[in-house]
């Protein structure tokens with residue numbers, strides 16, 4: 001079966017006011033029966049994805065979609081069926097969710113999603129639904145600047161960041177790390193450590209692999225809640241997917257002053273690359289928060305950046 005014959009499915013990751021996500025259980029005799037799913041269903045002829053999403057969510061759980069944004073697209077081949085899951089996050093809706101087809105239904109906290117059995121295609125959707133749309137890279141030329149940058153990042157409501165510190169003098173790194181971690185822990189911000197950082201303490205929330213470190217990995221580094229990777233091309237994205245990284249950062253999307261020699265991918269190439277992997281991918285390079293909608297519609301998880309979160 002070719003990709004062109006994939007069944008196109010509109011899927012909704014629906015959030016309530018507390019950030020819980022709506023799950024329903026597939027009918028016993030349906031394809032992938034008995035497993036839990038995000039509500040949704042197949043596009044009908046001449047329907048757009050968003051039209052199908054609205055119709056399916058009305059039919060299955062009785063809600064009217066008000067605001068929805070693309071989250072991730074998954075191409076998955078089951079032994080008996082190839083699917084393209086077109087997943088949207090629904091942030092606002094009217095009506096109270098009701099199981100209109102007699103299916104079991106639950107609101108579940110994102111960190112409890114792994115307690116449920118889903119179809120095999122769903123693993124990256126679950127990861128994407130647990131990730132924010134902003135991933136800050138923390139840098140600075142001295143301790144004072146790193147901590148000032150952290151304050152600005154916090155002001156931009158970021159809750160996931162990578163500590164890179166490539167430009168910080170080595171002697172200042174461990175003290176800065178301790179200060180950043182304390183501040184982030186107090187605010188529920190998760191911190192990933194860049195693989196080039198040498199620190200004796202590794203108490204952070206994850207590891208961010210440079211593209212060189214990524215290519216040296218044969219499997220996912222063990223014992224990290226999050227594993228992320230820097231990528232610049234399809235081979236690196238595929239390798240990140242292959243080792244089971246949770247997400248990738250693809251760069252540079254637009255020209256940047258920090259990397260003037262690097263050839264920018266541009267919007268179309270970026271979208272084309274992201275479409276070829278089942279992995280949440282943040283777009284990095286020359287972007288700012290005003291670009292968010294365009295970034296999401298290009299298939300990305302959101303924006304990664306150094307300066308994007310400093311204004």
Ligand SMILES: Nc1nc2c([nH]c(=O)n2[C@H]2C[C@H](O)[C@@H](COP(=O)(O)OP(=O)(O)OP(=O)(O)O)O2)c(=O)[nH]1
Nearest residue numbers: 009011031032037038039040041042083119121122
């Ligand atoms: N809705 C939904 N479908 C999923 C998920 N994961 C996954 O692999 N699928 C697959 C299972 C099915 O093969 C296909 C979705 O079809 P569906 O059974 O929901 O379609 P539908 O609502 O239009 O149902 P029907 O009219 O065919 O009864 O996508 C998921 O999280 N949600």
Ligand SMILES: [Mg+2]
Nearest residue numbers: 039040041042
């Ligand atoms: Mg359905």
